[in-house]
Amino acid sequence: MKVYLDAVSTTALDEKVRETYQKLLDEYYCNSDALYDDGVAIYDMQEKSRQLICSMFGVKKDELIFTSGASEANSLAIKGLALKHRDRKHLVTSIYEHSSVYNSFRQLEEDFGFEVTYLNPDEDGHITAEAVKNALRNDTLLVSIMQVNNEIGAVNDIGSIAAIVKKHPGTYFHCDMTQGVGKIGLDLSNIDMASFSAHKIHGLKGSGALIKKEFVQLLPLISGGQQEYSLRGGTSNALVNIVLARTLRIALENREKYHDHLLQLHDRLHDGLKDLVKINYDKGLVTLMNIDTPIPSEVLLNALNERGIMVSSKSTCGSRKNEPNRTLHAMGYDEDHAIRVSFDYTNTIEEIDYFIDNLKEILKQYA
């Protein structure tokens, strides 16, 4: 039996998305910027997709840039904005952002002379509006705070943070909503830029978008032609962009449909874990739990892996590096014993039970 409990890392492709993508691949290959019929047909579908996604997020039609995923969207938002507005030198973010956000800021700091304030989460795991407010300066250009932390699942009050930044002249607000999309709704009315990727919601890898309000000026990171409002050169990955609308629609439908199922999975997992391990964090995203195990996480990971169970010890994007984990460190958790268990609607109660049973055995054997 294989049990996948790492949904925060990525998800399996939805069957309907796969079918649609396959159908498009079989039928279309032309360049979406070509002016003959087959090219125009692809272009029209891509623009229809853009329009549908924008309306799902309640933004205007031209306020979405298709990207290769959230990492690119985050890089474009942060570096693109900063390099376009070099007169303001101060930036604010948090210490526990995804590496694509954090390293963008580090690069701006180290190579381009920006000053960055890295906010720490409070003891509840949140970046508060108060903390953001205190960090703002007259020359603050950008605040970037994630909606849901990818390692502990803490859900930030983005509405309050965005409202604070909105009132501060000349300061933009960006939100990495990758872990929140399709799970927790987000009102984008005060948010200038927001990023997400498709593969976290059963979509294709290499697909994502940056929502960018029309007044926000960016410097393109990829120079090229007219694609994506000249902000991202290169022949459009049009078929992938076309299926993003359906991916998102299915995710939103499933959010309603599986609401109760997810709560059941959560409760089953929580009940099973609470006497076995210390639960580091379970106050945020229903589908993510960070736990502290009595044996080193690496050992546990290997033992679970032998039994076909897939979980992570930390963010997959940093899994091969030996740097200290920013999130766990900031929260004061023991990163050598932390495990992240995450699931989604495709998981079953039986799988949760299988995981708990195996965990019990492993702990009995090695703890």
Add this chain to the structure above:
Amino acid sequence: MPEMNYDHIVVRYGELSTKGKNRKDFTRQLTSNIRKRLKDHEKLTYNTLHDGLFIKLNGEDYETIREKLKDVFGYSYFSGAIRVEKDIDKVKEVSLDLARKHNIRTFKIATKRHDKSFPLRSDDINRALAGNILHNTDLTVDVHDPDLMIYVSVDKDFIYVMDEKIKGAGGYPTGINGMAMVMMSGGIDSPVAAYLTMKRGLRIECIHFASQPYTSKQALDKVLTLAEKLSVSQEEINVHIIPFTDLQLAIYKTVDEPYCITIMRRMMYRIADRICKERKIRVITNGESIGQVASQTPESISVIGKVADTLILRPLCMMDKLEIIDIAKRIDTYETSILPYEDCCTIFDPKNPVTKPREDKCLYFESLFDYEKLVDECVANDNIVNVSYRKADEEDESIF
């Protein structure tokens, strides 16, 4: 807006009611149009009566239906309603419940007694219901500017209690006044003219003059998209696509430049006129508005229109551009109309078009080439595309 447990929709006819003997045809057409628009909602049942159309929801979602109903012409207003037996105590109960569901401070009851045999007069009902609400809540009556209006309608077999009146698009049921051919360029005006034509009860077909390869496939697609948007009011629209290039080139080769547009427009009318006669369509409409461009001065309109004897109506004739744009935005055609694709009128744009053309000059220019053969060819090569928002939705459904 709190969630209401409506079980019915009451549609009132309005202007229709004034039409004495044709009334049955009108209500039948209206009901038929509404049924078509709502055909995805299979559980609905319809009851067409003298005073209104009563649609029983049978569990169908009111909010979705509400938006679709707004696309249909020929009624005055509609309301989500709760049907009650003709028992004043039951009405009291329901109206009190309704008042409690809203977060308000003041209210007013307005009763209309369609059934004059009901023992209580409208005023008595108002008092009885208001009294009951005053007694059981902290609300007060405000007859001038109430937070909530509760409408009570005493009809033949039942009483309907409502808390909103949604104004319809007005006009007559599309189809009741026969057929019209709309000349559709793809600009801002012609879709508005098409909308107003349908609104006045005329079922439309559209005619579009395509000058490929001088105009692109996108320009044609734009017209089809516009027709698709307009089709919500009559389910489907036939669009006649006329290959116009040869005729247009002949005009520009033969006719003095200032008269090119005038002659071109005369040819369009000739072709539209011919197709109307073939299809027994008695009206041509278009988006012409007085003074807007050289071909729309009174002199131009007069000289151009002379070539067709089908009745030509110009719904936008006396409207300002901004008024037209307002409607275009409201009916959601504006954004499509302003897409920057050349149409056949803009592609051969003469520098000094005549604003006061003379008919004798037109006749002279037209005598210089065998335009009739070219008109025949245009008519013979009419490509009819049937467009419907439903087809488009189905296509979308498979990809998005």
